[in-house]
Amino acid sequence: MIVGGAGGSGTSGGANGTGGPGILGQGATIINSGTISSYGGSSTGRAVLFTAGANSLTLKEGSTLTGTAGKSGGTAKLVIEVNTAAQTLDVTSIGAYSTVSTLKYQGFDTFEKIGADTLTLSGTTSVVTPWTVKGGILSISKTSSLGANSSTLTLDGGALEVTGTSIAMLGTGRPITIGSSGGTITIVDASASVTADGIVSGSAGSFTKAGAGTLRLSGTNTFTGATFVTGGTLELAGSNTYTGATTLSGGGTLLVTSGSVSGNIATDNGSTSGTVVINKSGSIIYSGVLSGSGNLIVTAGNVTLTGANTLSGNTSVSGQLTLRSGGALAGTVDVQSGGSLNGDVVGLTSGSISGAVSIHNGGALQSISGTTTLTTGTLSFASNALLVTTLDSPSTTAAVSVNGNLVLDGALAVVASGGPSASPADGAYRLFDYTGTLTDNGLTISGAPAYSLYTINTAISHQVDLIVIAGQWWNGTTTTSGGSSVQGGDGTWDVAGGATNWTNQAGATAHAWTQGGIAVFGGAAGTVTISGATAPDLVGAFFVTDGYVVTGGALTASAFAAGAVPQFSAESGTTGTIASSIAGTDGLEKVGLGTLVLSGGNTYTGGTTVSAGTLQLGDGTGVGSVVGDIVDNAALVFANPTAQTYGGVVSGSGTLTKQGAGTLTLTANNTYTGTTTISAGTLQLGNGGNTGSVAGNIVDNAALVLNTSGTGNNVLALNGAISGSGTIEKLGSGRATFNSNANSYTGATTVSEGTLEIIYAGGLGSIAAGTTVASGATLMVSASGTVAEPMTISGTGDTANAGSGVYGAVFSGSADLSGAITLADDATIYVASVSGAVTGDGKTLTVIGGQSSPARR
DSSP states (O other): OEEOOTTOOOOTTOOOOSSSOSEEEESOEEEESSEEEOGGGOTTSEEEEEEESEEEEEEOTTOEEESEEEESSSEEEEEEEOOSSOEEEEGGGEEOOOTTOOOSEESOSEEEEESSSEEEEESOOOSOOOEEEOSSEEEESSGGGGOSTTOOEEESSEEEEEOSSOOSBSOTTOOEEEOTTOEEEEEOSTTOEEEEOSOEEOSSSOEEEESSSEEEEOSOOOOOSOEEEOSSEEEEOSSSEEOSOEEEOTTOEEEEOSSEEOSOEEOOSSTTOOEEEEEEEEEEEEOSOEESSOEEEEEEEEEEEOSBOOOOSOEEESSEEEEOTTOEEOSOEEEOTTOEEEOOTTTOOOEEEOSOEEEOTTOEEEEETTSOOEEESSEEEOTTOEEEEEEOSOBSSOSEEESSOEEEOSEEEEEETTOTTOOOOSEEEEEEEESSOEEEOOOEEEEOOTTEEEEEEOOSTTEEEEEEEEEEEEOTTOOSSOOSSOOBOSEEEETTTTOOOEEOTTSOOOBOOOTTEEEEEOSBOOEEEEESSSOOEEEEEEEOSTTOEEEESOEEEOOSSTTOOOEEEEOTTOEEEEOSOEEOSSOEEEESSSEEEEOSBOOOOSOEEEOSSEEEEOOSSSOOBOOSOEEESSEEEEEOSSOEEEOSOEESSOEEEEESSSEEEEOSBOOOOSOEEEOSSEEEEOSSSSOOBOOSOEEESSEEEEEOOOOGGGOEEEOSOEESSOEEEEESSSEEEEOOSOOOOOSOEEEOSSEEEESSTTTTOOSSSOEEEOTTOEEEEEEEEEEOOOEEEOSOOBGGGGGGTOOBTEEEEEEEEOSOEEEOTTOEEEESOBOSOEEOTTOEEEEOSSOOOOOOO
């Protein structure tokens, strides 16, 4: 009902009066297509006043409202039509009803935008102003234009447009409802990120995210309709599961940082297809279908795909991606650093990838043996990629089936299905089948359960197998099954006799030694005596308990696969001794952080490698020896009680220590770069020939002897620094040179034969012990500065070359000798200058460099 009051503008049925509202209504619906004015046309007078019931005022495009509109009772809705020309509404004109208020719109409960064009809200208001957009665009540049945060925003056939970058949130907790006609939120600026943390609800209509910026939905949303992302990024940051279907186009991105998604996701096709990004902690299981030519990016979290996805774009994995229960991808997959691609290690149903799979440096592929858990197109591993395989039981079924070429590289980490302390069973485990060609760049084993040996076999075409030999545990005098742990201890190792004193890791079985196995010594320590007509043949030995000694007859070390090396290990803090002689042709590798002592005369060939821990030759009572070269990348110790000569070359980055009272003579030119330490006895470099040297620093706490006849290119040159409290003696007719400027040893230096040359003034170490030069020997000081070393000189030295710079017993290019010099009978010394005391009767001291020459003294 509409009642025309005094001052009405001629509305139907009204009578012109004086001073009242233009229209006074109760339960009225007013659609203004023309002009409604207050009395007298005043801009502050009442044009429309609703007093009771449910009312609405629609301002059609082009209409005029002169004066104020509002309600004093009942409810009222303001509808604004913007159809062909954009308009602006200053929301500061909205407020509560008051008899004295001059605000344009007073007391309206809800607001509605209709029409195809844009209505821009300017200004700010704290009034509750719920907006419904039923057509066109409602545009804002600040959140407060939408009123109080409790004001619901309803999109039902229209769009909310956010311009600029100043809006971070659409209002704390602001509810958003998507009506049956659907709705759109457009974030215009590409650098803008807007959060809506209120609940987004609705089910009948669809929701569209448009614009180049980011819209972040962080509330516990209940919306179940379809979602479209036509540009920019829609971030799902709430804790709920989004069940509706999603379509990405125009390069739009769906970013999941919390909660989960279960509906199908279509990325459209073409050059502007969309991208799905999953970047959340924890796990997400996606059972929907990913389709289209777009991309999938997993940057964090554990994502499991169980659907038959047809996504043909690229999938990039920096988190974890698992294909389970037949989960599939149609495109290519790149596993980046820190990422992992996993087969179905739970349901044991093969996932599949139609495109090429690349495991990049730092990336990983995980599988389980015995079941094909993943099928791929071409598969390639980078040099620092990782393959993680869980060994269940030996099987000819490939864990990964490759429909194309296979490039092997990187490292293999082996996990036993029984847990961290379990060991896998003996046998062959099929890692890969492949239909194309194999490029074998070398897949190295970087980690595996202890007490077993592993090798990768690529010799059979179109398959790659992991060969495992499990350890046999020494059980001392226990020869029956049924135990609960390994006993170990003393006992006799009799291969020919078939003694059943070997068991498994749990100590439950009893069996005879199987040739070609791994001997593991645990339980109680003891002495294992090899006896019988047949020498044990083993591919490795592991000392788990400290103090074991293997003695008696010889044993043979053999490789268990082509290219493999027998491995002997002692665990950290453990020392194991093999006094028996070791034969074989495949070499020996020391692994494990403990100490392996070889105190027998070993005859095996193929070289020795120290990869970890300490390899000690000799036990202080017996001389341990090996044949051939040694690659020392950890610690090598010679502990011989008597004289020993080693002629092999020691290379690598490790250290060498001389222990024991005897003399160790190294006759090769060794290249290892670690420190050489002389703890006891004598280390002699060279045996009077042209070879015998070390490359690194020397810590001499006993005796160092340099015995060389080399000259010219065969000079024995020590380039490292020499420290310690020990002595140094030069033997042999050749020359030895100290090339370090950091020598600090405190022991005496004796030049008994040949020539010792120092390049730096401090080359003779500390001045405390002094230097003695025997008759016929030469000390050459090819240095500048002051040599403070006290010297005792005997004989004439190499006076034949005085004219070329060798001056009797001492050569002094430009050095000054400031220490006390004692000349023995018939000694001759040529120097540049002397400031210390010179003693001795009947000796010759010649001062060169333009200084006067003292008389014979």
